[in-house]
Amino acid sequence: MKFDKVKLRESVVSYLFLAPFLTVFVVFLGYPALYSLYISFRTAPFSADWYNVFGSMQYVGLANYRELLADNRFWWSLFCTFIYGLVTIPSSIALGLGLAILLNNKLKGRNFFRTVFYLPNVLDLYVVGTIWVLMLSPNYGLVDVLLSKLHIHISGGLLGNPWTALPTIGLVVVLKGAGFGMILFLSAIQNIPESVYEAAEIDGATAWQKLRYITIPLVKPVILFMIITGTMNALNAFTEVYAMASTKYGYGGPFIKFGNESVGATSLSGLYLYLIFERGEYGKAAAFSYLLMIFALIISFINQRFLRTEK
């Protein structure tokens, strides 16, 4: 390969600029990532010395991966994650887009509303989660009291019922994050020239048609972005379930029967990974992480395939 002198010079400059980032990256992300890959092929015996857990790990080949792939709970956690994504991603897109459209109007006080909707984003998810638990508690919580006024009774409460627990957590998270989506969509919508809408109006488009045929196609990059970040959030979701569907005595919310196992109805893969990790099964946790990464790669690849925007 012939080196282009100018490009070579630019490369030197570029790497100088990148040096701080890359140094920290290599030390604190790159090396740990590789190290995790390494220990994903190893496992520590049950009685490993706590002072030297990594040293006492032994090579087991693909055993960690095989065990996970044969573990019903693993697949269940992926299924939960899938459902969770199915609940959160479209609704956060819809909510963000809806708010953005409403707040794109020339309303008085729209800055106030924008701030109010964005504000929950800056709160700690754990704190918000615990507060919602209080508001959702069966019989005595605000939401349940309101629901019973409407003669809706959910056995075990919204968070205690296996059918409603996961969607409820999802909706709380969506509500908290709505402001972020709103701002993303708002900026995208503001970039659409007014003339496009005027043209549509002359063509006789209704409000719905304008949304369907103009706004949505033109904010597609934002939708794609939200799908990808939403997928990653779903795969990493932990705090929300930890805060809202765990007691000191069990994690992952109301249990249900799944084959021969009892699994939590909100046992998302992030939570399951955390449990494995907490137990000190670092090898398995690493294998889990890499499996999740592969899934994430596949999903983002598919997303990009299907939602690719023409530039």
Add this chain to the structure above:
Amino acid sequence: MNRLPAIFLTLLALGFALLNAYKLMATPPKDVVELTVWETFNPEEHRIFKQIAAEFEQQYFQKYGKQVKLKLERVPFDGLMPRIKYACLAGAAPDICRVDNAWVLTLAYGRAITALDTLPNFNSTIEEVEKEYVAAAIDSNIIELVDENGQMKRHLYGLPDQTNCVALFWNKDLFKQSEEELRSAGLDPERAPATWEEFERYARVLTIPEKKQYGFAMFNSLWWSLPFFNTFGAEFVRTSADGHVYGALDEEAGQKALEFMTRLYQSGVEAGAWRTGSINPDQGFLNGKYAMILSGPWNLKRFSMVNFGVSLIPAGPAGTSSNVGGQNMVVFRSSKHPEIALEFLRYFSSEEVQVKWCETLGQIPVNLKAFEKVSTANPHLKVFMEQMKTAKPRPKIPRMDVLEEKVINPAIQLAMQGDLSADEALRRAVDELNKNYLPLIYQTQH
């Protein structure tokens, strides 16, 4: 606008300056031996503990002429275990740590802590030490491990500093409000139920749906279920004639206990307080919504707003019984002065300190002599001290925490939800126990 990068760079420089500007100065004077103690006491306990630690330092100096400094560090209870794990990995574990009694076993198997009986200044036998303490409290510290010769050997891994169990709390006001109904059911509103059979009848009367009031509320983890299992006479493990240990919770007594718990929930007298997102028993009891709960002495002060009574766990086929909770103090293997640590552990659990501790804070002593000596005006505490005598600790099985979290707790919950029969739920737990956990006892080489 050109100033912005300048501001940015200034901030960056400032950041660099601050980076290492503050580093913890942690070098004590040379002639003082410093021991780090991690503790999870609440603020009031912490204050007394500080005094006791100071007294120990003084006494030690008088006795050995050596200056010792105990560095007390309060750790939030919730994050203690991960913290210990990381500290061990990083070689930064404390000398002494106060841990939940369930964790001693895990720490011992992980060789994170020292067997106290191997220390040079441990000048008595394990059996002698055992006799000095309340049986239920010392139990979790004595662990049998397989040594290099394949022999099981008993070791002492810590000393108790606090012990407790649960008993029945009942809301006198709610009992009073349902006085007529209780009387017409042939029940005395002035006292708590004495047997489970009676308990169920009380609970039924005290459940008033229109007031959102429930007769009973409970947690359903294994530890919180032990009062049921123990009173029904269930055993967690048995040893067969040939010395083989096997799980026995799925025997008839265990099934009966679980069926009883299930019935309480499904007949609607139990509030379902164990379900995720529900108001937990303590809170519901405080709010006057749950007439009876199981709880421990730690709540006596918190419940002062409620007109409540405490009584023994209702008797089952095997009489009254309870579980054992509490905290132990352990010495870490990485400690450079384990003998001083042992000295402190002995001091803290000694008769005089325990008397002072328990009388001031209203707690159950762990030291047998103190147990007899503590005079408490608090009638509630007396009940707990009485209950303590019949309390049975949870079994010591490697990775019990994992088994509980992964298998037993979910199985109990499924049974209570009606998704599994009690029989099947317990059999699952026992199968798992026999297959993957009990064998670990023999696999471990130390």
Add this chain to the structure above:
Amino acid sequence: MRSLKDFFVYILLSVGAMLSILPIIWMLVIACKQQGQALRFEFLPSTIGISQPYSIKVGGKYNTVIFEYVNEDAQTVFVKAEFAGDKEVEMLSEGQGIFTARFEGITAGQYRYSFLVDGEEVVEGNGLIKVEGEYSYNHPPRNGTTATESSITFRFRSSRSPVKAILSTGQQIDLAGPDAAGYFTAQLNDLPAGDYSYRFEYARSWTEGLAELYTYKNFVAVLFNKDFPFLKFFLNSLIVATLAAIFTVALCTAGGYVFAKKNFYGKEVLFYILLATMLVPGLIFMVPQFVIVTKLGWINTYAGMFVPHIANVFGLYLLRQYMETIPDSLFEAARIDGATEWQQFSVIAVPLSMPIMVTLFLLVFVGQWSNFLWQYITNTPDSPLRTLPVGLALFKGQYDIRWEQMMAGACFSVIPITILFLLAQRFFIEGMTSGGVKE
């Protein structure tokens, strides 16, 4: 037509806004509640007050000493009395800053006593109490109920009538009064000897009820608490979050710049490697990171708390996306104008990327501000560098959580973030607009 539509939009927005800030409101409400009231579904004050239950022995033949200490700001009060062997005995809080303790069967005589208020010794008057007769007080108490062989004399100070005493036996008696000192009294006779408990029901004003339910004290308790150096925690959080944000922005800006505007060997491959690490669950990095931080001796340093997180790939991605919208010709013009590589970056790229930099700053700041686990493990328990989330965890005990104070702490922790957001809002919204740079 137009105004009708606006009206509906406003309704919709208001409902949504309410829903979205409900947790914040709830947090505030809980933070304002009196100790122990946090989880009660009770928000409107009632005009009927119910005292806490007291117990009393009828037929006891011994001297009873009742200590009372009044201090609205005290959290815990202990009493040390000579007759009780100078042991510290905790006094019961009766609300409104009144603490009481009872001792029974004390021999007549004169004794020393003192209070320990939040750990500090307080001596009243000459510090002596005279015990004689059936009941002795350190000063006339609010609740001076006494018992004899077969009767109880209820005594209760209240600002308005009626006042009712309810006995555990179900007996109720209305108290008469008030007398000159503001006491209501009533006597209940012919009681069999034994233990009784009772409580008072009393009328009170709406404001008194409000005060019973709500208080500002939790905020005070969080701010000025010896076991909980809030200001220090707060400052540490501020420093760590600010440093983390500054360094992250610095690194990501430099990195994003070259990925957006430079053509160098290995660019594509490197970028995909970086992106791929974003897909690995963050948890897995923690243990190796911790070991590295320990090896570097960064335990108990600010550096240890944030440096491992400053190579933020997401931030790099954001910056790159944004900087790609800056026209190349600006940099070319700068090159021809004589700008060095560094000047092209600092004078062109950085000022033009300010909105996205502010955005990233905000995102990182918020993330770091609420980061618990990492900051928790990289500090020893007594480290002076502990941050707010780590400190707030101290409110969570093994068996109970001090919700009111925890929420008061959480309220404080929301403040800097809110201020920051309001300040940066203009930039922030601009920053999220990907087509930011327009000429």
Add this chain to the structure above:
Amino acid sequence: MASVQLKNIRKVYDNGHEAVKGASFEVADREFVVLVGPSGCGKSTLLRMIAGLESISSGDLLIDGIRVNDLPAKDRDIAMVFQNYALYPHMTVYENMAFSLKLRNFPKEEIDKRVREAAEMLGLLDYLDRKPKAMSGGQRQRVAVGRAIVRRPKVFLFDEPLSNLDAKLRVQMRVELIKLHHRLQSTMIYVTHDQVEAMTMADKIVVVNKGEIQQVAAPIELYRNPINKFVAGFIGSPAMNFCECSIKLDSSGALLDEGTFKIKLPPERVRSLKTNCPEKVLFGIRPECIYDARATTPQPEATIEGTVEVVETMGNEIFVQIATARNELTARLSPDFEYQIGQRYRFVVDVNKAHLFDAVTEKSLLYDAL
């Protein structure tokens, strides 16, 4: 001030695409040279290589006789005006203009003096505190020029500076740039795709196509003697008409046969053809060299008959599109006559201004300068 020499300069991109295939020409001191060609022809790349924004794959670039191939842009002492102006949006007009001087550590007073001088020259004095966003396109263009002027560089480079302006402004700015050149008397290299700009402004035009230099010449020379079909077609508006013809040479000249018409070129015009003459040629005639047959004496051997298809009225002249059976031609005529669309008319061409190109190589058969 400075001369610029390009010697066989090539540009090959990483992907193998050859953007410039060996360009050589010279820009003399104080000369205004325009590089012109269709978009994507490589003229901008050429300019950017001169500026130092692109690396030169091979060949030599000399400024004032010194090889500057490896000199970074800032050291070449050139100034450039970009198509999109490339004004720094976060700086005021003053700051934009002062930026390069500031970077070179000029004293403040000197910077101020030069900026004000340039601003005055360009009529920007009232706008110095404005940000580019608050200005019109023409004003921004002036700022961009001003930014170049203050430097007093050896060479000015313009990269299609007028293409973002509307037609009227473009004409105005063109004039101003010409005036500026006269005033500054400096070397300027100007890239455009608009041949009108090239013709009106240049001292010398370099015609570029597909990465190759077609012809370097003064505007009028280029117009008169295009070296090949591309140059002939590119320069001049409306473009030159081409018709494929067979050719017969004899002593009386050359007889072109298009099929529907025949044209006889005089011998002095086709003198250079004698040595090698292809069978097929392209006959080229500019629209202004076609006249209505009614206005001139009949010349049967220079007459085209065709149907009028389109008539574009300009006012002072009209453009008429004439279709023969095989070709279409555009004629630029005086508006003296009226034309009915669809009617046949006869036109006469000025044979002395006709061009001939080889039908295969498209090289001019008449061009004798080279």
